[in-house]
Amino acid sequence: MMTIVVTAATGQLGRLVIQDLLAKGVTPGDIVAGGRNPEKLSELAASGVRVQTVDYDQPQTLAAAFDGADRVLFVSGSEPGRRIPQHKNVIDAAKAAKVGLIAYTGIANAGTTTMKLASDHLATEAALKASGLPTVLLRHGWYFENYTAQIPVYLEQGAVTGAAGGGRISAATRADFAGADVAALLNAGGGEVYEMGGDESFTLSELAAEVSRQTGKPVVYNDVPTDTFAEILAGVGLPAPLPQILADVDRAIRDGELHVGTGDLSRLLGRPTTSLEDAVRAAL
Structure with missing residues (x-):
């Protein structure tokens, strides 16, 4: 038995993590679901999950949530530019509470990528290392949902527009990443670094072709310069x-920085990751 805290549980990833913990037989009372607006977690509270306010800008809420925690899934903040001080609050609170292990959801290839989006994650990883806490780094690749949520736009415009060239993307669903996060959270001993991405990479041209194939409507890939895409x-x-x-993310994709070939994600899941074909079909 252990107490497991999941931060940002009101978010899409956090909710999936808690669902997976429950599906794996973790007792609801051993799970603490934290979020800025705990009223959004009333359904979880009704099932026996402990619900608490967790606000990265309010250290007192972090201290209360981490008290007695054996393991913490630290879901990265969603506000680039504010994450470094927010994440420092989380790490300081976890250290003060002497949590047994903290698992952080960062970004794929954080140690080598040059993309702007990675800078906050790199700073957080450095702070975790300096804290001395037993740490697991869960470096997530790109989510399929970043693309599949835009399928109506692709169909309306007849094009996927980006600046990624022929770069390959190792995407997976949020549910894939959540399942892997849970496996690591329950079984890791600390010190692990998981580079996680989908088994089958694809280009944006291949994404456009798959949407076109499944809908029967013409969709092409429109590649533009990075600055134009930002505009x-x-x-x-x-x-x-x-x-x-986001335009810089496409630049990084073009340069191969969101391709992951480790197989870590499917090994943690114990199954193949969701395919591009299945992700598009599910979205449609």
Whole structure:
């Protein structure tokens, strides 16, 4: 028996993690689900999961949630530019509470990638190492949902637009990553680094072709320069600095930085990862 804390449990990944913990037979009372708005977790509370406020900007909420915790799944914050101080609060609270192990959801190839999105993750990994806490690094690749959620736009425009060239992406579903996170959280001893990505990589041209094949509607890949893609993203209303950050992700894809060939994700899952074909079919 152990007490397991899941931060950001109101988010899409965190909810899936808790569902997977319960499916694996973890007693609801041994799980602490934390989020900024715990009222959104009422369904989990009704099932016996302990629900607490966890706000990365409020260290007192972290201290309360981590008290007596054996293992913490530390889901990275969602606000680039604010994550470093927020994550420091999490790490300081975990160290003060003497948690047994902390598993952090970072980004794939964090040790080598040059993408802007990785800088906060690298700083967090360094802070975790300096803390002396037993740590597991769960380096996530790109989520299929980043693309499949946009299928209506692809169909409307007849194109997938990006700046990734022929770069290959090792994407998987959030459910795949959540299942692997749970496996690591329950079984790791500390010190592990998992580079996680889908078994079968694809290009954005292949994504467009698969959407076209399954819908019977023409969809092509429209490759544009990185700066142009940032302007397009800004033009559809994304606030700064997201257009520049996301355009830089495509630049990194073009340069091979979101390709993962380790097999860590499927090994943790104990099954193959979701395919591009299945992800598109499920979204449709």
